[in-house]
Amino acid sequence: MKALLPPTSYEYATVQQVRGEQVREVSDVLAAEEPLEIRVGYGPAGQREHRTISITMRTPGHDFELVAGxxxxxxxxxxxxxxxxxxxxxxxxxxxxxxxxxRAELSPNASIDLPRLERHFYTSSSCGVCGKTSIEAVHAAGCPRLPLGGLRVPTSVIHALPERQREAQELFEQTGGLHAAALFSPTGELRLLREDVGRHNALDKAIGAALLADQLPLHDTVLLVSGRASFELVQKAAVAGIPVMAAVGAPSSLAVSAARDFGLTLCGFVRQQRFNVYTHPERII
Structure with missing residues (x-):
């Protein structure tokens, strides 16, 4: 399904287009990138506190899903x-x-980890949230190990994912400059796609949409991300309960270690009818 694009998701620019020796002036579409400040309100009624916890560079649109994710x-x-x-x-x-x-208002009875809340993150479209140093730290935050039974995905479904994702990337088609995170059924049906200048933001938007729709955990879901597979993306997928993650590009060494530890099946280089399975191949038929 294609997301509705708010006008703030893209901008127009006049550029000099060079084709061989020919130069002409044309209008080009650019993916928008703006800062988003995330604040939270927490505490019992009458004693609420508000704090800024993150500033992230993102493509405007689906901001509430991004914050929730x-x-x-x-x-x-x-x-x-x-x-x-x-x-x-x-x-x-x-x-x-x-x-x-x-601003996200947390429930008055929500259990708040104040040391975690008081950390200030700075994220960008390239590096994601800084400060992640170990898989153990993510386990300490309550990320569960995924169940290894149940979901099985045919190789034919994995092969088909990139084309189905690309067909649904409306902003990428216009700008050529956005990452995508797409959630599929085990048979390859597209359930949800979100785009952003940042890989981590695109995935947070997709996970946030599922959270707000009360669809977590996503134990019957296959995730495809554009670009490479980083540790951070694997961690986010595991928190959402996604058992199979595929990436168009290569995974990092820490991403593979994390996927193995979390019980997540990680596939990389998914393109041109080939891919590698790095962890838990038993889910791939």
Missing amino acids: FLLTEGLIRSRADLQGILYCPDVEKEEERENVV
Whole structure:
């Protein structure tokens, strides 16, 4: 399914187009990139506190899903019940910040890990959330090991995923500059796709959409991400309960170690009717 594109997701620019020795002036479509400040409100009624916990560079659109997914995959909430609501902050100083500051109100009875909440993250479209140093730290945050029984995926389904993802990437078709995270059924039917300038943001948006729809854990889901498979993406998939993750590019060594440890099947170089299975191949038929 193609997502509806808000006008803020892209911009137009006048460029000099060079084709051989010919130069002409044309209008080009650019993927938008703007900062999003994420704030949280927490505590019992009458004693609420508000804090900024992250600033991430993202493509505007599906911001509430991005925030919900970020809170879940960073271990700040454990379920939909911990989230009371999400809104754009009305009390911003500048007009251009009006839709670039989002506050998530956590439930009064949500169990808050204050040391984790007080950490300030800075994320960018290239590196993702900084400060991840070990798989043990993610386990400490409550990331469960995925069950190894149940889901089985034919190789023909894995082969078909990149083309199905590309067909649904409306923003990529316009700009050529966005990453995607797509959730598929075990038979290869596209359930959800989100795009963003950052790989981690695209996945947080997809996971956040599932969280807000009360669809977690995603134990019957296959994930395809554009580009390479990093440790952070594997960790986010594991938190959401996704048992099979495929990437168009290569995985990192830590991504493979994490996937093995979390019980996640990790496939890489999924393109041109070939791929490698790095961990838990028993899920691939």
